[in-house]
Amino acid sequence: MIFIFFIVFLPGVKLQNQQDHRVLLDQCHGGSCYPQLGDLMVGRAAQLSASSTCGLNGPQKYCIVGYLEEEQKCFFCDSRRPYNHYNNPNSHGVENIITTFDSKRKMKWWQSENGVHQVSIQLDLETVFQFSHLVLTFKSFRPAAMLVERSKDFGRSWKVFRYFAEDCALHFPSVSDETASNINDVVCDSRYSGPEPSTGGEVVLKALDPVFEIQNPYAPNIQEL
Known part of the structure; x- marks a missing residue:
């Protein structure tokens, strides 16, 4: 399965215009200046969409191959109404991917x-943000192959952030699987696509990877991230 995660600029820092930049620089004179970070998925459930959702049009049976210690391996999903722990626990709509602090x-x-x-998930932020990082946590096995893309022209064109695959040569043969040498390199990463763990596995993308020194955060190539 290839999982495609589309974004129109995810969690990060909102870009300011040039006049705002000068104000920010004045405010940071004589010290470090760090624009405020935040999880921009919060409050944007209406801007999320998925190309496939279990039970969106009525109850659907699904079976899992993980959790092999569990006796029951088949379940039902019904996502016609939003998730509720008490009266609708089998709803698995795309809005559920938003992180909360609920116990x-x-x-x-x-x-x-x-x-x-x-399958693809898309988040539209309706404005431009500087993307910092993305962490996806999977309930089941992580995809054998997936990619993350972004668009700044409302989906008319897309640029790939990163490819992820257990076997990069098989799934993305034209993409280098070497370690990125600069912040703008588009490579295939095999660290986050293995069969283990069967639940709770993460896929991590650092668009502003701290391993690369950024001399000018307002440089065109950085603002493209």
């Missing part, structure tokens, strides 16, 4: 339909 937050998740491949 029961791990009881809800987004889920695609069984057997559907090349």
Whole structure:
């Protein structure tokens, strides 16, 4: 399965105009200046969409191959109404991917339909942000192959941030699997696509990787991230 995560600039720092830049620089005179970071998915459930959701049109049966110690391996999902821990716990709409601090937050998740491949999630922020990082936590196995893209022209064109695959040569043969040598390199990363763990595995993308020194955060190539 290839999982595609589209973004129109995810969590990061909102870009200011040139006049605002001068104000910010004046405010930071004589010391370090760090623009405020935040999780921009919070409050944007209406801007999230998925190409496939389990139970969106009615109850659907699905079976899992993880959690092999559990006796029951088949379940039902019904995502016609939003998730509620008490009266609608089997709803797995895309809005469930938004991180919360609820003590029961791990009881809800987004889920695609069984057997559907090349599934995508898209978040539209309706303005321009500087992307910093993305962490995806999977309820089941992580995808054997996936990619993260971004657009700044409302989806008319897309640029890839990073490819992820257990076997980069098989899934993305034209993409280098070497370690990125600068912040703008687009490579395939095999560290986050293995079969283990079967639940709770993460895929991490650092667009502003601290391993690379950024001399000018307002340089055109950085603002493209």
